[in-house]
Amino acid sequence: MSASPLALRADVLVVGGGMAAAWAALAAAEAGASVIVVDKGAMGTSGVTATGGPGHWFVPPEGREAAITRQIARTEELAQADWMARVLDLTWRYLPTIAPWYPFGSDGRGGRYVQGVRGPEYMRALRRMCAVAGIAVLDHHPALELLAGPDGAIVGARGLALASGEDWEIRAGATVLATGGCAFRSGLIGSHTQTGDGLLMAAEAGAALSGMEFSISYSLSPAWASTRTLPFTAARFFREDGTELAISSLKAGHAHYQALGAAMLQGPVLADLSAAPAGLPAVLRQIQPLTVAAFERRGIDLFRQRFPVRLFGEGTIRGTGGIAVVDADCGTGVAGLYAAGDAATRELVAGAISGGGAVNSAWALASGRIAGAAAARQRGGAPAGPVKALGGQGLRASGRPGLADPRPLQRAIETEMHGYDRALWRHAASLGQSASVLHGVWDEIAAHAPPPDPRGRMEWRATAAMAATARWCTAAAAARRETRGIAVRSDRQAPDPALAHRLLVGGLDKVWTKPATPAARRLEPAL
């Protein structure tokens, strides 16, 4: 900590810079709060929305009952219809409000096509809306730890400014964690900054995580870079010698990825998109130019030439788990602390399945608005007086200096979380082995002082967050002794009716799990 860190005050502090953070900041500002956003990246390009094309779960009022009935049938008993109704309502009302800043395309019938938006333009629009609302956005200002007042309530955060290397401290009446999910540095586009930082900060404050076993998800991309868009749905798959592989389609869900993973463990797999719908190439260029660039710059016609592919781990991003939501305000159970977007569990709307795509985006918008508005209501101004800094692992200079290279540790974590042989066929023994490896990584982090430079400090702390997140995922997967949704166990291939409940997980040096009761059945009227 430098002698006189940058010190600021606000009613509401939002940590994160993606769509959930922006919607939280906007809702808080509309409620009259002064708002500061601190982002590890830069709001506008940060996170997985900016590099994607998020569809939203966007259903007119007359279609909602049927949409909720369909979603309840898919979510394997862990989701809640009342939360779905609330998320659908907020998404329907607020997504169109970006229109002055976002170039909505035509719906082909004289109106606007609203539910699908292109990431860079969407995040540019949200940033401009934040500017208009008078929200202070501090880019490249990673938060490293939360601050608690004498009563344990969260009163702000500390972090560092990457540009200057200086520390900052922001005091706020309430804090929203919207730091995204965690893809364990898999190379997934947009996920480099998504390292579970908010999950670790929440756990250090005493919050629990929920749904962390629903963390096995992948997206198919060319082997040389993640594109994370989905033009590959019609793909046929081949070996380099031209032998065709029988890979079940995306309709098969987890079995599709198991088939691909098994084939990739044996050797390179090529995709062939020659059977793709004839209209796709032109539309892809118009709507997802970044995906086209990934091929064109290598001189590959992706619809005529075969190309090598691999699976990029999505971790808790297209998975479902995150900080447990304990009330109708997206509260975490810790006073003054709220969670939104991929940092929060999405089980309330996605249950045991992936919320990937439309449902997760609607959740990010709605939970952002709910958390931001609740944080604004709670504000009592930024408290002065003594605070306790809650950060632990990867932050304090307690161990041996000079040896802290995070990269081998990050690779070890990613292998346990996304290695095809481990993740696609989880069973009790493999999960036990992963837990042991990850515990070793956790101990290794504790044994070293963080590097002294700003980026080194940020990376060391991010490594601690990834290790913590991976340990929670592994412990929850071990505790769910069944197959439910995307939590697939090769040693227990059917659901167990006795386990039709959510699982909480938490703890730092010692990880615990326990069954949860359904959250927040009585919801306030939608905001």
Add this chain to the structure above:
Amino acid sequence: MIAALLAERCTGCNACVEQCPTRVFEPGEAGCLPVIATPDACQTCYLCELACPVDALWVNPDAQDGSAPPLAELIASGQLGRVKRDHGWNAPLDAGRLDAYRLLGPLLGEGVEIADRHYHHLTAAR
């Protein structure tokens, strides 16, 4: 991976420094152009190319490869500024590029059906 920051074009506006989600760029010393300071943090997202007002950046499509061809070859490739033009990034209403957005979802769904039929055909034949 980010591979080229073209001194021939760069005006030193530092938009790339400010907008990169992983802060790969740092401002140059007084009066100098920005530099690619931490390429290892690059996630090959191309968003710096959208940020650059003068098309002075080029991202190698290989996430592990930070090498770039010579300038003449880059210019001849037509790829400098290409993603920005394809987006219609600075044009009113993105130059209508998003009018086809509604078609994408159904096309991808159609792709799933094509793959599904093919898989069943393939397994039946075996």
